[in-house]
Amino acid sequence: MVSGTVRDASTKETLPYVSVFFKDTKIGTQTDLNGNYTLSSNQPQSALSFNYVGYNILTKNITPSISQTLNVVLAPSANSLDEVMVVGGKKVRYRNKDNPAVELIRQVIAHKDENRIKSYQTVAYQQYEKMLFSVSNVSEKFKNKKMFRNYQFLFQEQDSTLIGGKNLLPVYIQESLSDQYLSKDPLKSKTVVKAQKQVEFDNRYIDNKGMKTYFDRMYQDIDIYQNNISVMSNDFLSPIANGAPNFYKFFITDTLKNQKPQIIELSFTPRNTGDMLFEGKIYVTNDGQYAVTGATLGVNKNINLNFVRAMKIDLNFEPNALGKYNLSKSNLLSDFGLGKGKGIGFTGERTVTYKNYQFDTKLPDTVFQGKSKVVLADAAKKNDSYWQQNRLDTISANQLKIYKNIDTLQNLPSFKRTMKIVTLLFAGYQNLGPYEIGPVNTFYSFNNVEGLRLRLGGRTTPELSKRYYFENYAAYGFKDEKWKFFLSATYSINNKSIYEFPQNYIRASFQRDTKIPGQELQFVQEDNFLLSFKRGVNDMLLYNDFYRVDYVKEYENHFSYTLGLKKWSQTPAGGLYYQNDASQFVNRLTTSEVSVQLRYAPNEKFYQGKIYRSPIADRYPVFNLKYTAGLKGVLGGEYNYHNIMGSIDKRFYLSQLGYSDVTFEGGYIAGKVPFPLLDIHRANQTYAYQLSSYNLMNFLEFVSDHYVSINIDHNFNGFFFNKIPLLKKLKLREVVSFKALYGGLRDENNPALTSGLYRLPDYEDGSKRTYALGNDPYMEGSVGVGNIFKLLRVDLVRRFNYLNHPEVSEWGIRARVKFDF
Template structure:
């Protein structure tokens, strides 16, 4: 009896093991040239894929198939009998057809837009495109389940035997194979979240409430989760452009899609209970932000039932080798299609070579339990919910078993076990600490971080070589209070500098924060037009190791601040700051002298101020719920700032009474397939008489770095004003132009153009106060610059060629300059 049971189990396991089919390889023509975008299909099924630009393919099914079919226009269809369930590294050759067969009905050859049935169907989609899904209703709410996962891929014996994994080899017992790429991967992180989503299309409001969150043992993973969410921002395949990775990808359903895609009608069949057409698409040119794949579209509503998209591997995007998107829609009735499942997978890698190792980032989102037209008051959407409820992050297993919309598979369940075990391995902790320093710039100790390590060394004319050591309290990213400080020493002036600040979050719901601090330091004042009293803030101009010309117009500053800020409505912050500062020149070659009311020359300014400000940042995404939050989508959201400052005279020996009004508006713009434009407008005015140290210098740039919102060819204090208006424009085409030039296409370079201008005035009364040794003026004739840049050099460097537009007569005026910047961008 026992032997029979064992035999039965063995047979069942054999059936399960055999009940799947995997094939991979490359497709060539008779000239040994790859055949891109060809069809690969299991015989007698709708399960298939399309070869990539290099003719590579991978196809997997949980069903057993014995034959795979290869076909492409202009070639003879080929069937291959599979001798085993797993067939990797196949090399298939297709022979050209001598003539096209008349009986081919679905598509024949490279059809024009006028006689291509796929284009006719695409036009039907455009004609019937409308607000679909939840947008069809006045109000909606639904449940959302989201699963994020990271996997180390391209696992081989060399990696398993490397010193990196010495002592933690057990992790490879959890490796598996991707059903998209066919690569072996090792899961290293998983996070699950349950949300309740509410929306009102009449008021254009939406609210997302986190009901539960669970992860693989990393308690401080909020930044990682938010970062992945930002990368995989929600998108609508009906939009002309799909926006993620800071890029705008042309959707295959775009009205401009026929200019960048080829479309072919492949099949028609029932998908569920709906008759649908199957259309494949692939890019017309290399280097563009496009996809290859297929979609099924209903024959009456012309709504998408399923769509699969693979990133065009030659697309001008860094660090991403593969992107796979899969969406399924459910039919609510004959006309409403609701998004049911959204799967997004990326293969991050330093190289796009096939054998290069990398990391998969996966996001799977499921939607269910839709309720419509359940109206709620505007106050419901505006009221903030405490985002850090302890019970949300400590839900019992029963909660997840009940609320998961998709059960975890065996590998996903084991991730929790493996990663919880890793936390106890000292070698893993050491590797984790090294990665943490590189990512945050701080070396972590229990309750305290040393750093930032990248600010240890600096140089300027006043201090010479400068060394700095600092740190901050840090128990978790949700700390309600934080202390931070530094100590620095200059080897030229032989002086110590220091700074200390503290802040405390009094109320998490309204984000009421009290803050204060003191700093004695050397600073390049006027490095930006819109100023703030951040007590530990320091700009690059004050400590750049290399500069253009003499960087000697530096100030000794002693700044003390105290204030509070509150966020009564999401993304809207009010701030009140009381400050006291003294300013004095830090070098003998620079003077801030001014005439006092008695006509005597004074060299030091003592000035108390009260500042009121409002900052509005709609769309900002942050991580953490403590006194400090990490901005996830920096550079992607608009910002509006309005500040009013009152200078107090007589109290605390204040020297001047004045009022200052400042405003700033910055906005990033995605210009469809033409890249991204950054724009900033700043305006300000000082009411009252003030000396040089309290005026608004036009921010020059004497470093070799490209710094946005500065004027690259201006020296510090070359222009000074009490009334100003400036505009900064910078457009990155993302390689749209270079990709059309043959010999430049493979370099993946990106074109950047910029324009900067400022108008300013300075009153005669303020000019008369000047007793310094520098001559300055206001840009009353509108000073301007323009630049041309080449980005993505070696994927990390950008070089800008800057040209001065006017004021060539200024002493020492620079008419041309080259600057650069480093950065990791997709």
């Protein structure tokens, strides 16, 4: 094995894509973006040959059968040329027809299947991955601020070949070493992680697993042979995708004839610089195989991509014994920042090295048994000696120091104080050791019934106990002069934090509080201050007493189930009342329920926050099924009924047309029940755009005992706006949505047709307030503009039918804060 760096003899700059071969053989490689190369052979070799256009060919002797380092410099070749006159003429319009570059890329596309790694019956190889994140382009003035006086040991000098300025502040590093197995027929894959390590932050402030998962989602494996390449949670069209000639311009910019096979350099650029497309170069063999031997991918400065100031992807391929090329190394480097300038940014780099390929060898069936990814029990326990001997790539001493530096940092009192403040601001909790107070955004709110509402509460942490967890809050409404409170006790069966995946716990709780019927929120507390602002008539509220016992069990494959027992007593308040068919007002309704909920989210990834798990959007579906049985005569329950609900959520990626989030849902209630126990459809009377609610439906406007619904939210990622000059510069993105709800009431649950039920509510003026859906489904849709100031989405929402209902609007404007790349 021979490795080293190739530089220019005059400037000493590193040279990328220099061809390096063992002399008189076809065993070769190319230098990467930083001029580095590694070449190996299982036979003794005596010399290396270095070839690069514009430089003299260089041959260097090596010691056979010994691993060694060989750094070389190439001398530019000097040629005397006659005078050349270039005359500018009419600009030739770019066309695909009769374009040799396009014909060549079509040959590359036609030969994709035979050149990709999946063309072999079986493949086995080793993979080493290193991911590094740093605060970049740190100025000396910033570095020497008083607040960093105790943290000078963290700073490093930035490599001049990378993106950014002089100083780096490394904050995170992770490594993994794995064995990879692929089978073509049947199609199977298996990953066995033999060793892994990462910087570990204090779990009180940061979800380490979630952070690793989020970075893995942003920096996925780069397969240029795929039609779409996922980077920064966006799908980029590959330059060799089937439809690439329709979106890219291609140019033949060089032919490397001094090596076998000849290599053609193809440069490409987007037809529209704002689209999710790459620009750069690919290197292709000119031997009828049309295999990719290397690629450099970047993005145009005008691309509709948030916060990304620069990005480089470097792919190196090497020939194997079968005469084909396989990926030997990939490097993805990106620089993030709020502006286009040279200010402080955030640099992320992922390097993956692939070695020891074995093709078409017999793999035992036991290899693919079990889960597709297995982490060995001792993977996180490997010592430094193991890593030093088994890394497939080099790692600098400065990068290795990051592990120790972050450990030292977390022990500094000033850093601990800073993290407490940051956690309070962003997560809403103030950590006091065994107990934390929060969430802050619920401390103050208001509504028409309670008036000013103050709340204070918190929960215990694993510092108190890893088995027992307690949560509580107390709230007081100054208008209704009533106290509300919540108490819960949880026992962790697997002796892990109940906020850590996979969960396995039993919880008992009691809650006395208010709720708006028909308001269902995702990832937001109901008494969040911002939700206090509502449109229209908003005077309905329920006083609820919940007695609950729940058992939650999750599995590593992301299947989970929840068993529940609940007693629920509800009392209407404000403009809401319960009145039976004898015109008598009912002050209290009590039900007792048992339930089982099944959930399956294959390959789900999420970040575990202080309150909610925040899912990391991906292409995999999420299935939910819930069954609830009402028990009459048990714990005071007044009704027997059966309620079953199911849903499927999935994101569809449509390449250059963006992506769609689709939810299909349905429910059915068997039994005779009053309207508070029916499906009260999710409504929204706030000014925030809510993805899962009907944004122009009023609270408690529709109830059903059977229904189906579909919700489609599509983001075009600026596909159309990128063609309009002004909008292209603003990097706005177009979004559309459509929601339809079809359902109704059977005669036995319709109080107009059946006795013994509560009357549907009316407004104070006697006009009807609550309805059953008729023959037509409820429908609404919206068109919107996203990425305003890179954070805001504003929708113009239209309600298509049931416009004769009182207090409804045909049009509305709603806004939503959304952070996206």
